Amino acid sequence: MVDRLQDMRLFRLVVQTGSLSTAGRQMGLSPAAMSGRLKAMEEFYGLRLLKRNTRCLSPTPEGQLLFENALKILEEVDALDSIIKSGHSDLLGTIGLTCPTDLGRQRISQLVDAFIGENPNVSIRLFFTDRLLDFVESGSDIAIRFGDLPDSSLIARPLGFDRQMVCCSPAYLARFGTPRTPENLLEHNCLVQLRADFALDRWRFFEKGAATTVQVKGNRLANDGFTLRQWAVQGLGVIWKSAWEVAEDIQSNRLVAVLEDYQCPTTEFHLLTEGGKKLPRRVKLFVDFAVDYFKHLDTPARHLLTPPVHGRPMPVCLS
Known part of the structure; x- marks a missing residue:
């Protein structure tokens, strides 16, 4: 078992450096010893794990799969070593988290701050994207997403509702007038x-x-x-945005909600994890922490975030 872990460390370093000799120097092994260890690994798996080009080594598809999973296994082993050596059971390690860009800036970054405040030995790698990334490919443990779930193998924990709002600045209204119906928007400069x-x-x-x-x-x-x-705050047009994102602007009168007699789409947002996989303790606790955080979040958006009144939530499609 120890040899297998050492082989994983060796392989991780080779992929990260792209060089057997560089990885060997860092591990205190000769190029011949490194080549021998790599050959033994490939014989064990019955597959080529690395391919050469003119400049460096790079993993084959099977080697990439080994590398990605070795990262997670070694992280767990290192965290366990730290717990045993330090004599305490504080949370340790890294959590990979992806979320939509705007929600991430407005709310998820604050969630991360709150969690790390209680668990200072945990690192969180936060990646903003409006696409649902593959968990293994992106190195993510958790994804937060709006709307319907495209992959039934994912486990979803609901965090709450969000709805769209149409807003513009008081200066824009003074200059161009207030849209009274959705069709009036055709006469306005809309920010898309x-x-x-x-x-x-x-x-x-x-x-x-x-x-x-x-x-x-x-x-x-x-x-x-x-x-x-x-742009909307500067009076340059009308926006259609999430209540989470504009609530503080509305409260401070930087933006004004319009067309309030009309209901805009409402959607759920969820915290997603991979199904059929045992989650590390730090990830489980972050999931529970996030659910509780949004349940008790005191925000100007709270009164704007009502469940849907027209049947099931409307999905907000993400590319």
């Missing part, structure tokens, strides 16, 4: 969010159970929600 391969320019509304969709236009489009909010 971009995804990887499409624009969120079809804004949907409900009134008395009837749905209306308006395809809006504007002279500013961006794939960054923070930039859209800043």
